[in-house]
Amino acid sequence: MVVPILISFGYGEMDRDLNGFIFSSLICIGIGLPVWFLTRHNRSLTNRDGFAIVTFSWVITAVAGSLPFYLSGAIPNITDAFFESMSGVTTTGASIIGNPATLPHLPNGIESLPHGILFWRSFIQWIGGMGIVVFYIAILPLLGVGGVQLFKAEVPGPVADKITPRVKETAKLLWIVYVGITFTQVIALTVAGMSVFDAVCHAFTTMPTGGFSTKNASVFEQSAAIHYIIIFFMFLAGVNFSLHFRAMSGDLNSYFRDKEFLVYLGGTVIITFLIFIAISLQGDKFSAYNFQESLFTTVSILTTTGYGSADYELWPVFVQIVLLLMMFIGGMGGSTGGGMKVIRVMLLAKYGAMETRRMLHTRALIPIRIGKRSINEDVVRNTMGFFLFFMSSFAIATLILSAMGLDLETAVGAAASAMGNIGPGLGDFGPTENYALLSMPGKWVLAFCMLLGRLEIFTVMVLFSRTFWK
Helix, strand or coil, X not given: CHXXXXXXXXXXXXXXXXXXXXXXXXXXXXXXXXXHHHHCCCCCCCHHHHXXXXXXXXXXXXXXXXXXXXXXXXXXXXXXXXXXXXXXXXXXXXXXXXXXXXXXXXXXXXXXCCHXXXXXXXXXXXXXXXXXXXXHHHHCHHHCCCCHHHHHHHCCCCCCCCCXXXXXXXXXXXXXXXXXXHHHHHHHHHHCCCCHHHHHHHHHHHCCCCCCCCCCCCCCCCCHHHHHHHHHHHHHHCCCHHHHHHHHCCCCCXXXXXXXXXXXXXXXXXXXXXXXXXXXXXXXXXXXXXXXXXXHHHHHHHCCCCXXXXXXXXXXXXXXXXXXXXXXXXXXXXXXXXXXXXXXXXXXXXXXXXXXXXXXXXXXXXXXXXXXXEECHHHHHHHHHHHHHHHHHHHHHHHHHHHCCCCHHHHXXXXXXXXXXXXXXXXXXXXXXXXXXXXXXXHHHHHHHHHHHHCCCHHHHHHHCHHHHC
C-alpha cells in the first residue's frame, strides 16, 4: 500500500486517503505477521490444504483489498467495499461506483475518487490476474510453503501445460511475461496520447482482463488508436501464457500449432463480423467505426475484460444473445480470462460429436483428441462435472436474483457476468450502468459467484463437501 500513498502525496490528496491506507496497512500487518510466525515451519501440504489455502487466500485478500475503500471513506459501506474489492481481485470489473444517489460524496462518480484509490482499484485487479496464490509462490518465498498443490488448485483446467516442472520457477516465468506485456502496453498507451497515470491503470486492468477504468465512461471517449491498442492487449491477455513464453523464447509458430488458439482466433473473427453486419444493417451504415466497436466489444466480452466502448444495449437483440453466450465461453485455458474457457468448450463439442458417432457405431472405441493429444476419460468426466456445476450455479444465482425483484434479462445478465468474471451485464446492469442499486443480499450473491467463477467452481465447492472436513 506504499505506492498508493506515494501517488496520493504526489497529487496533493494526502488528506483524503492517507489514514485509510495507513490503518489498512497496520491491520494487515497486525494480523498477517502473527499468522506467518505461527505457520512459518509448516512446509508440507496435502491436496486438501492446497484447496483450502487457495480459497481462503482469495477471500482474505478481498477483505484486505476492501479496507482502503472503507477506511478512506471512498466507499463508506462495508458490503459495497467488499463487493468492489472482490470484483477487483477476481478480475470481474463490476463496480458499485458511479451513482450519486448512493455515493453523494462522489458527484462525478469514479472520476471523483482520489488518485491513490483509483490506482488501488487497478492494482488489486493486476495482482488478481495471475492469481494471488501464484504471486505468493513466485514473489513472496518467505511464506515457505510447498507449491504443487496450490498450483494445481489455482489452475485446474483440463490441460495442465506447465512451462517447467518446478512450480516456483513456472510462476516466476509467468510473472516475467505478465510484467513484460503490461509494461509494453503502458508505453503504447502513453505514446498514443493517454496520460501516464491512466496508461498504468488501464494496463493494470487490461492484462488481468479486469476492466476497471479511471473514467466513468470506461474507454468510450478514447481515440481509435487507444481502442486498437487495448483490443490487441485484451486479445493477448486471453491467450494461454505458456504460448507467450514460448513466443518470447523465439518460437512464434507455437501460437498457430495450438488448436485452442486457432479456435479462439477464428471465433473472434467470426463473431466480430456477425456483430459488425448486424449493427451496420440496423443503422443502414457500414463504417470503420462500426467495425471498431464490433471488434472491441467482441474481444472485451470474449476475454472477459468488460471494458465498454459502446452501449450494446442499443444493438439488435441477436447481438445481445451472442454476447451473452460469449460470457460463458471466456478466454483460453492458462490465460487470465474467466468463463468456462475455450478448451473446455472444444472438449464438450468433441464429446458431443463422439457420442453421436457412438450411436451409429455402438462397439467402436472413439478417442477424444485435441490437436495431437488424446484426452483421457478422467479429464472428460471432470469437464462434464465442471460444466454441470457452472450452469447449475448460474441457474441458481439467476433464480435468487429474480426472487429479489430483478427482471429476467437483468438477472440472467448479472449471473452470467459474475460467473464469467465479465463485469457489465444486461438490462439494468449494462455497459453504461453499475451495480450500486442492487440490494445488499444481491451483492453478496454476486460476490460469491465471482469467487466461484474465478477459482473454477471445484476449488470452492470442495470446501462444502462432508469428506473434506473428515
